[in-house]
Amino acid sequence: GEDVEQSLFLSVREGDSSVINCTYTDSSSTYLYWYKQEPGAGLQLLTYIFSNMDMKQDQRLTVLLNKKETHRSLRSADTQTGDSAIYFCAARPGGGYQKVTFGTGTKLQVIP
Amino acid sequence: DVKVTQSSRYLVKRTGEKVFLECVQDMDHENMFWYRQDPGLGLRLIYFSYDVKMKEKGDIPEGYSVSREKKERFSLILESASTNQTSMYLCASGPGLNQPQHFGDGTRLSIL
Numbered sequence: 001g002e003d004v005e006q007s008l009f010l011s012v013r014e015g016d017s018s019v020i021n022c023t024y025t026d027s028s029s030t031y032l033y034w035y036k037q038e039p040g041a042g043l044q045l046l047t048y049i050f051s052n053m054d055m056k057q058d059q060r061l062t063v064l065l066n067k068k069e070t071h072r073s074l075r076s077a078d079t080q081t082g083d084s085a086i087y088f089c090a091a092r093p094g095g096g097y098q099k100v101t102f103g104t105g106t107k108l109q110v111i112p
Numbered sequence: 113d114v115k116v117t118q119s120s121r122y123l124v125k126r127t128g129e130k131v132f133l134e135c136v137q138d139m140d141h142e143n144m145f146w147y148r149q150d151p152g153l154g155l156r157l158i159y160f161s162y163d164v165k166m167k168e169k170g171d172i173p174e175g176y177s178v179s180r181e182k183k184e185r186f187s188l189i190l191e192s193a194s195t196n197q198t199s200m201y202l203c204a205s206g207p208g209l210n211q212p213q214h215f216g217d218g219t220r221l222s223i224l
Contacts, residue, residue, distance in 0.1 A: 008152070033212045042116075042202055042215040043155075088154065092210075099170065100213065102147075104154040 004091050006103040012079050013111050020074045020106045022089035030093055033100070034063065034074050037086040046074075046087075084110045115139070116216035118203050124222045131190040133219050135203030142206075144186035145213060146170075146178060149200040161186055193223045 003025040012018045022032070030051045035043040047063060049056045049072070054065045062075040076083060086105040119134035137144065143162050147155040147170075157170030159178040167178050175197060179187045186205075190197055200220050204213035 004154075031210055031212075035215070040121075040218075040220075042118075042217040043204075045212050045214060048212050090155075099157055099160070102155040104152060 004089060004101050004103040006087075006089060006106045008104065009107050009109070011109045011111060014079065014081055016079055018076045018079045018083070018108060018110075020087050020089075020108065021071065022073065022091075022103055023071045024089075024091040024101070026091065026093060031091070032063070032072055033090045033092070034061075035088040035090065037088065037105070039085075043088060079108075079110050081110045081112055084108055116203055116205050116214055118201075118216040118219050120219050121217060122220050122222075124224065125190075125193050126224055127193060127195060129190075129193045129223075131193050131221070131223075133188040133190075133201055133203075133221070135186045135188070135205075135216055136184050137186075137205035137214075138184065139205065139207065139214075140183065141214075142183075142208065143213075144180065145204040145206075146176075146186065146188045147202045147204065148172070149202055149218070155202065158188065195223050197221065198223045 005023045033048040034046040037043050047058045049063045056063045060077045064073050086107050088105045090100045090102045092100045115138045117136045125131050145160040146158045149155050156172050158176050161167045161180040177189045200218050202218045203216045206213040
């Protein structure tokens, strides 16, 4: 089955950009979703991208496709302390019903 | 906005009890899901349902069952709770094959 990998922890200073990487093993994965989880809460959908898109920008967030096609990153410009949370990427193959596979989540700590 | 409501935010039960976790969505979504979230393991799919009275096993169905008698409601049942089922449980719903899932706020379940 699909494996989705993320680093467990990232620390950045307020105002800097942050980049969270996501690597998935199934090159046929068609959809990639990004979620944010604040302490004690559920997952909030941030954005999603199809595999034929190299980049998608949504306000401060940019999803980028790295040259290796199974590696995408979520970039946040001007990171704020309110962005401190756990960020999950999830990959899903296209064609018929296929379950979504989630990564382990990256805990982002924004230092004032 | 999509609203997925889980009946309890926190729940404490005893070993051997039968436990019901309820989830309701208000967007007429066909697909509903139950996950558990544990530190370092990300989200793991327990069961999902793509239609009323239909259910499919996810990755870790052992010790759980589900019920979907109405489209908007998906229940997770722990037949005989055990301490290793202490976890955060997340319910999600989604409208179709390629659309992202939307999550509830989660139920933190402790089995003593």
